[in-house]
Amino acid sequence: xxxxxxxxxxxxxxxxxxxxxxxxxxxxxxxxxxxxxxxxxxxxxxxxxxxxxxxxxxxxxxxxxxxxxxxxxxxxxxxxxxxxxxxxxxxxxxxxxxxxxxxxxxxxxxxxxxxxxxxxxxxxxxxxxxxxxxxxxxxxxxxxxxxxxxxxxxxxxxxxxxxxxxxxxxxxxxxxxxxxxxxxxxxxxxxxxxxxxxxxxxxxxxxxxxxxxxxxxxxxxxxxxxxxxxxxxxxxxxxxxxxxxxxxxxxxxxxxxxxxxxxxxxxxxxxxxxxxxxxxxxxxxxxxxxxxxxxxxxxxxxxxxxxxxxxxxxxxxxxxxxxxxxxxxxxxxxxxxxxxxxxxxxxxxxxxxxxxxxxxxxxxxxxxxxxxxxxxxxxxxxxxxxxxxxxxxxxxxxxxxxxxxxxxxxxxxxxxxxxxxxxxxxxxxxxxxxxxxxxxxxxxxxxxxxxxxxxxxxxxxxxxxxxxxxxxxxxxxxxxxxxxxxxxxxxxxxxxxxxxxxxxxxxxxxx
Numbered sequence: 001x002x003x004x005x006x007x008x009x010x011x012x013x014x015x016x017x018x019x020x021x022x023x024x025x026x027x028x029x030x031x032x033x034x035x036x037x038x039x040x041x042x043x044x045x046x047x048x049x050x051x052x053x054x055x056x057x058x059x060x061x062x063x064x065x066x067x068x069x070x071x072x073x074x075x076x077x078x079x080x081x082x083x084x085x086x087x088x089x090x091x092x093x094x095x096x097x098x099x100x101x102x103x104x105x106x107x108x109x110x111x112x113x114x115x116x117x118x119x120x121x122x123x124x125x126x127x128x129x130x131x132x133x134x135x136x137x138x139x140x141x142x143x144x145x146x147x148x149x150x151x152x153x154x155x156x157x158x159x160x161x162x163x164x165x166x167x168x169x170x171x172x173x174x175x176x177x178x179x180x181x182x183x184x185x186x187x188x189x190x191x192x193x194x195x196x197x198x199x200x201x202x203x204x205x206x207x208x209x210x211x212x213x214x215x216x217x218x219x220x221x222x223x224x225x226x227x228x229x230x231x232x233x234x235x236x237x238x239x240x241x242x243x244x245x246x247x248x249x250x251x252x253x254x255x256x257x258x259x260x261x262x263x264x265x266x267x268x269x270x271x272x273x274x275x276x277x278x279x280x281x282x283x284x285x286x287x288x289x290x291x292x293x294x295x296x297x298x299x300x301x302x303x304x305x306x307x308x309x310x311x312x313x314x315x316x317x318x319x320x321x322x323x324x325x326x327x328x329x330x331x332x333x334x335x336x337x338x339x340x341x342x343x344x345x346x347x348x349x350x351x352x353x354x355x356x357x358x359x360x361x362x363x364x365x366x367x368x369x370x371x372x373x374x375x376x377x378x379x380x381x382x383x384x385x386x387x388x389x390x391x392x393x394x395x396x397x398x399x400x401x402x403x404x405x406x407x408x409x410x411x412x413x414x415x416x417x418x419x420x421x422x423x424x425x426x427x428x429x430x431x432x433x434x435x436x437x438x439x440x441x442x443x444x445x446x447x448x449x450x451x452x453x454x455x456x457x458x459x460x461x462x463x464x465x466x467x468x469x470x471x472x473x474x475x476x477x478x479x480x481x482x483x484x485x486x487x488x489x490x491x492x493x494x495x496x497x498x499x500x501x502x503x504x505x506x507x508x509x510x511x
Contacts (some may be wrong), residue, residue: 013076016082020042030200035199066103066105086133101141118200120135121155122277152199155279157191162193168228168286176240177239178239186276189278194302199216230296341447341448350438362392390403408420408421427461432448434448445481
């Protein structure tokens, strides 16, 4: 747990899975903390704690490991199940099946009163994509438990930072003329993130019998093409959509990976789902929940207002699952660790250097040869990796667990050190570490690229990139030094005084 007892008297305990993700992260802030105590389940609690209020508990656990779920579900009244493996590079259907079975059994063991599951719309009477079929199967597995299950089935979610909105925004902003495959015209019933959260919150209290399935959506039935046109209208852009029949899901996903933040692996599974209509056929939810949902115009306007702020409250890429399958290195034999270390003396304070480092990546770039970083990102996309399209949620500050392009922040010590872990496809584990020390009124910056190779392929990968590393890493440390000297006198600080995890050199058992 996060250092306190979270079974406060007179408050029912709510467990939220997927709290590092887009919907789950926002749900935490919507539940009334005066009436409920919130506990979050996370594989990496250190990535989540700095984002949560002090009175929200965090317990370590993985839905693929049933043993750890019993502790997480102990004393829980209602559990939100918002986990899926669409980002996995492995057999996501098998993982979804295993995770749901583990959760169902643990919930029954712990006497959980209710599970609220967020699934996907789609007519099960027709053949569905593997992703949508898996969503429906997860609901069926959860309903095998002794716990009551409320399943909410939704289509496209419109909200700042969401996967679908990011796709629509990127396509519309970057392409004045678009060739659109058939899936762009398939009907859907999008729902605004605000309305989806209202359904989830009301699921805590509604009095229902059995294990109901509710289909939820916004006021309008539209297509992705309609959403692109509506975004363009509100932004004052003129866009031409030319339908073509020849783009297969595979080609479409590669294309999306090149022009949007949606990389190829996620894109393929998303497009497979978009081939099927996802509309509300049973309107029961509107009577039970008494929610009047927004139309597309209002939902898009709300998303754009939030998107115009410095950063969205949560983003789809914040979730660990956005990086794909989390590799377990247990039992893997690594070669000798490789390191590229460079040291530079900078005539400014450590605070200034740290402020510059805190802005690395995203729109700010990597201080040298950004075109090479973009090239590496495109190659990673083609290999099914995350590429460089995820950017960062805050342009000026870093917190543990934040995404920075193809990296994730492993640890931060204010004015002293930053450790980034690579989430690209590589034959081994990679980190980028920055250490700052003060000496006689100057800063000594040590930049270290670390790589644990796996087998001969890993060693070959490291040595094949040796010349590139000499160019890029040397240029980067010089660029950081120049930017630190040019930076204003005010020193950038991390966050607003939140707890910062200690930084340690990655060890062989660190994942």
